[in-house]
Amino acid sequence: MKVEKISELTTNRLSVYLRCLNELTGEGSSTVSSDKLAKRFHLNSAQIRKDLACFGEFGVRGVGYYVEELRDHLQKILGLNKKHRVAIIGAGRLGTALADYYGFTQTNFDVVALFDTNELRIGKKVSNVEIFDIADFANVVKKYKIDVAVIAVPANFAQIVLEKITKAGIKAVMNFAPTPLLVTEDVKLKTVDLTISLESLSYFLSQTNNSNGNE
Amino acid sequence: MKVEKISELTTNRLSVYLRCLNELTGEGSSTVSSDKLAKRFHLNSAQIRKDLACFGEFGVRGVGYYVEELRDHLQKILGLNKKHRVAIIGAGRLGTALADYYGFTQTNFDVVALFDTNELRIGKKVSNVEIFDIADFANVVKKYKIDVAVIAVPANFAQIVLEKITKAGIKAVMNFAPTPLLVTEDVKLKTVDLTISLESLSYFLSQTNNSNGNE
DNA sequence: TTTAGTTTGTCCCCTTTTTCACAAATCAGC
DNA sequence: GCTGATTTGTGAAAAAGGGGACAAACTAAA
Numbered sequence: 001m002k003v004e005k006i007s008e009l010t011t012n013r014l015s016v017y018l019r020c021l022n023e024l025t026g027e028g029s030s031t032v033s034s035d036k037l038a039k040r041f042h043l044n045s046a047q048i049r050k051d052l053a054c055f056g057e058f059g060v061r062g063v064g065y066y067v068e069e070l071r072d073h074l075q076k077i078l079g080l081n082k083k084h085r086v087a088i089i090g091a092g093r094l095g096t097a098l099a100d101y102y103g104f105t106q107t108n109f110d111v112v113a114l115f116d117t118n119e120l121r122i123g124k125k126v127s128n129v130e131i132f133d134i135a136d137f138a139n140v141v142k143k144y145k146i147d148v149a150v151i152a153v154p155a156n157f158a159q160i161v162l163e164k165i166t167k168a169g170i171k172a173v174m175n176f177a178p179t180p181l182l183v184t185e186d187v188k189l190k191t192v193d194l195t196i197s198l199e200s201l202s203y204f205l206s207q208t209n210n211s212n213g214n215e
Numbered sequence: 216m217k218v219e220k221i222s223e224l225t226t227n228r229l230s231v232y233l234r235c236l237n238e239l240t241g242e243g244s245s246t247v248s249s250d251k252l253a254k255r256f257h258l259n260s261a262q263i264r265k266d267l268a269c270f271g272e273f274g275v276r277g278v279g280y281y282v283e284e285l286r287d288h289l290q291k292i293l294g295l296n297k298k299h300r301v302a303i304i305g306a307g308r309l310g311t312a313l314a315d316y317y318g319f320t321q322t323n324f325d326v327v328a329l330f331d332t333n334e335l336r337i338g339k340k341v342s343n344v345e346i347f348d349i350a351d352f353a354n355v356v357k358k359y360k361i362d363v364a365v366i367a368v369p370a371n372f373a374q375i376v377l378e379k380i381t382k383a384g385i386k387a388v389m390n391f392a393p394t395p396l397l398v399t400e401d402v403k404l405k406t407v408d409l410t411i412s413l414e415s416l417s418y419f420l421s422q423t424n425n426s427n428g429n430e
Numbered sequence: 431t432t433t434a435g436t437t438t439g440t441c442c443c444c445t446t447t448t449t450c451a452c453a454a455a456t457c458a459g460c
Numbered sequence: 461g462c463t464g465a466t467t468t469g470t471g472a473a474a475a476a477g478g479g480g481a482c483a484a485a486c487t488a489a490a
Contacts, residue, residue: 202295
């Protein structure tokens with residue numbers, strides 16, 4: 001087992017492995033080899049083994065991995081044995097959709113509060129979650145023990161909102177505003193930039209349509 | 216100018232550069248150096264130059280890059296000089312939120328159709344976009360000349376939906392279902408996996424809370 | 431024209447990530 | 461207990477990505 005720093009690419013794959021294992025449980029087989037996993041889910045077996053080896057020796061040579069045991073290990077490694085309480089800042093279309101989306105699909109992330117500046121929205125409920133005034137942010141965070149924040153406001157407000165979030169002591173932030181943000185070392189910021197993803201598709205289309213990249 | 220294969224990391228950065236240039240136009244300066252860009256937007260100047268050099272020699276030594284000219288080049292490279300017509304499959308919360316989101320923020324991507332299987336939704340409109348029956352998918356795609364598809368259905372339906380999409384001849388797909396999908400070489404699939412992003416945050420929190428990764 | 435000052439494009443090296451390959455470990459059957 | 465068949469964990473090679481440094485190219489001013 002290595003004690004090096006774990007890269008984010010590795011932890012992202014752990015999420016994928018966990019998903020695979022969840023699909024495997026309930027199908028009968030109690031063990032699975034890295035090769036079977038790789039073949040079935042189109043992964044690389046060496047990479048699976050190496051990723052897992054970062055956290056311990058979970059497998060048995062000649063046998064493979066015990067499905068349920070490995071699943072439990074991965075859940076624990078990813079911190080999914082504890083519940084997280086999520087605040088979404090911005091109760092527009094995207095924010096409310098996310099409130100709904102997380103509520104339905106995720107069991108470890110509870111959206112407990114929405115925030116907005118618009119007085120017409122404040123006080124209302126979306127998917128049984130109250131919309132609070134952003135001015136009360138720090139208080140609500142403390143009251144509900146919120147540990148994850150989601151930024152779903154327009155790009156020009158994102159940095160200000162982020163500073164409010166970090167001042168309230170939240171260390172994990174997901175950002176949907178299409179703009180790069182600055183944070184201190186001790187805060188984890190994950191930006192999901194849909195504009196970049198779309199433009200990446202656009203690039204691909206322009207390449208194939210022209211049948212050749214060189215003009 | 217290099218003629219190697221362009222990596223997706225590079226094209227993603229082009230999107231970022233384009234955004235920076237858009238912010239710069241209207242601020243007066245007609246030229247900008249890679250160093251100024253880097254300093255202002257927290258990038259690396261060598262990387263900017265290298266990324267741009269993949270597509271031509273846009274700069275002038277001793278001067279820098281002409282802001283508007285470079286912006287136009289990037290738009291053309293990314294295929295943003297043409298409009299794209301987008302279909303969103305799945306008219307639930309996420310699908311409708313995306314319809315709204317793209318409609319407001321993106322100028323080159325027009326959401327022209329939503330699709331669903333739920334009869335209660337079919338025929339209605341969201342953000343002025345009609346919800347069609349998924350059974351009519353191929354026809355509507357042809358009629359509206361749709362070239363980009365967005366999958367916003369539950370994970371267990373995603374692969375079937377994707378096959379419908381590719382059969383209709385669409386070559387660029389964005390997937391929000393938290394599941395890996397299989398496509399043929401000639402189709403570009405971009406998966407935005409919010410579950411992985413969230414679990415990545417969870418991992419980070421579990422690391423810092425235990426104050427040490429080793430148990 | 432020459433010189434001093436800028437800034438690009440690119441070579442080269444270092445780091446990170448992925449993949450290959452194989453010894454070490456385990457199991458099942460005889 | 462030994463043999464043959466698996467399968468892990470990992471060292472080493474290969475591939476990909478990022479960044480420093482500098483010659484080449486250009487401007488401006490004398």
